[in-house]
Amino acid sequence: MESTRPASGATGVEAGTTVQAYFNRALNPATVDVTTFTLSTGGTSLTSQVTYDAASQATVLSGPLLPGRTYDATVLTGIRDVGGTALPAAHAWSFTTRTWQPVAVDQTGTVGRYSSLAVDASGHVHVSYFDDTNGELKYATCAASCTTAANWQSIAVDQGGVGAYASLALDRSGGLHVSYSDVSLNDLKYATCAASCTTAGNWATVAVDQSGFVGDYTSLAVDGSGRVHVSYSDGTNVDLKYATCAASCATAANWQTVVVDQTGFVGAYTSLAVDGSGRVH
Secondary structure, X not given: OOEEEOOOOOOOEOOOOOEEEEOOXXXXXXXXXXXXXXXXXXXXXXXXXXXXXXOOOEEEEEOOOOOOOEEEEEEOOOOEEOOOOEOOOOEEEEEEEOOOOOOOXXXXXXXXXXXXXXXXXXXXXXXXXXXXXXXXXXXXXXXXXXXXXXXXXXXXXXOOOEEEEEXXXXXXXXXXXXXXXXXXXOEEEEEEEOOOXXXXXXXXXXXXXXXXXXXXXXXXXXXXXXXXXXXXEEOOOXXXXXXXXXXXXXXXXXXXXXXXXXXXXXXXXXXXXXXXXXXXX
């Protein structure tokens, strides 16, 4: 065996890391499995998925790594090369994952409820949340080194008793979409920004549904075609509702709404997702 990743004794390893062992010869894939490549922490073996990457001659272990843990990986002698030769001796190494590093992003008043977070393709972090003190929908973003407070920028997106139950998602172009409640008028609202979203003037907002006491418990998703989908509660009729828009969603007339379920007291704590075929769940 030539090397490992993470290296033996490594610290600050990201929790999403795959564990890999590289060899100087091609292996028999049939001998690479959870019995010959193991992972444990604190003496407890973990359920993992083990595969073989023939191109790099590496065994690859994908396991449920948690922050702030020390893990022990072991490659056992049951692994054989394509000629049938076994690994001469077991090889074990340890590494430690990075701990959580919390940071205060916004401390201006009572802020932070109803937060919703997404990460774009460039690794930039985007967060929507409610400012209780001023009754505002706020947005914060960070491009890199996000455990440093100074690297965050935040703005008020919408004002006037709005921003509760916010849900944020990104489209394929990196545009931002947020559904939220107007708690002063009891409406479902929507905000969007295509670029330079730390400038308040680049955001557009619209009331999507004003039919009674609606807009709590929102959940938003954007499908592959850029269509926006929102589930939310109708508090007047205690129904589950759904709203969608195909394009130009800052225009109220481009939205359609429908009652999804009205059997009894329903609609609170909604959660929505869109699959690869565009089906809404």
